Amino acid sequence: MKTDLRNRDDVAKLVHSFYDKIRINEEIGPFFNETIHDWDAHLEKLTDFWESNLFAIRNYYGNPPQVHVAVDQKFHHTVNPDIFGLWLNLWFETLEELFEGENVETLKFRSRKMGTVFMMAIYENRRQNPYDSTAQTKV
Ligand code: HEM
Structure with missing residues (x-):
């Protein structure tokens, strides 16, 4: 019987299961x-991060768009929408395997929006800092 995400322990379970999948995935694993x-x-x-997002507790103070711009630079501008799609599919799959309820839908909705925001930050950075000939993905 699945429940909704109720607390930090549930968030930790989600995060651990998700990154177990990410780490062994041939396409997205290497970035991580x-x-x-x-x-x-x-x-x-x-x-x-996700506990702050879901339960309005302020214990995360980072800048995720900037972090993903740096990852895109490190990997020669190969972080593209397909990679975000893969990330989101694994995230949704893990959410649905472990939980059900309103918070599952909230996390799906918010992560989808974040993916767009991060990808747009990456595109903006590429425009300001045109990439070199090793780039595999063009805007
Ligand atoms: C909507 C989708 C995503 C969300 C919500 C998300 C969220 C996050 C967050 C919150 C962090 C920690 C940022 C910090 O250090 O303060 C992070 C780090 C990271 N993310 Fe993502 N991420 C997403 C997609 C991706 C994708 C598609 C990739 C693949 C390239 C990726 C690669 C990474 C890596 C490698 C780090 C570690 C960076 C470092 O520690 O230097 N993420 N992500």
């Missing part, structure tokens, strides 16, 4: 595995 050196710290930060 080649960037994140301390997985415990990353999972704690992402639990803070």
Whole structure:
């Protein structure tokens, strides 16, 4: 019997299961595995992020659009909408496997919007800092 997400423990369970999938995925895994050196710290930060988002607790103070612009630069502008689509599919799949209810729908809605905002920040950065010949994805 599935329940809705109710607290930080539920968010932590979601985050851990999601990144288990991300890390072994051949397409998207390398972006994370080649960037994140301390997985415990990353999972704690992402639990803070989604707990803040869902339960209006302020314990995350980062700048995710800027972080994803930096990831796109590091990987020679290969972070494209397909990669965001893959991320969202794995996120939705994990949400639906573990939980059901209003907070599941809220997280789907908000993550979809965030994906667009992050991708737009990436495009804006590429416009301001035209990329080099190693780029594989053109705007
Ligand atoms: C809507 C979709 C996404 C959301 C909501 C999301 C959310 C986040 C958040 C909150 C962080 C932590 C930022 C911080 O350090 O303060 C993060 C880090 C990261 N994200 Fe995403 N992300 C998304 C999509 C992606 C995609 C598609 C990629 C693939 C390239 C990606 C790669 C990364 C990496 C590699 C980090 C670690 C960066 C670092 O520690 O230097 N993310 N993400």
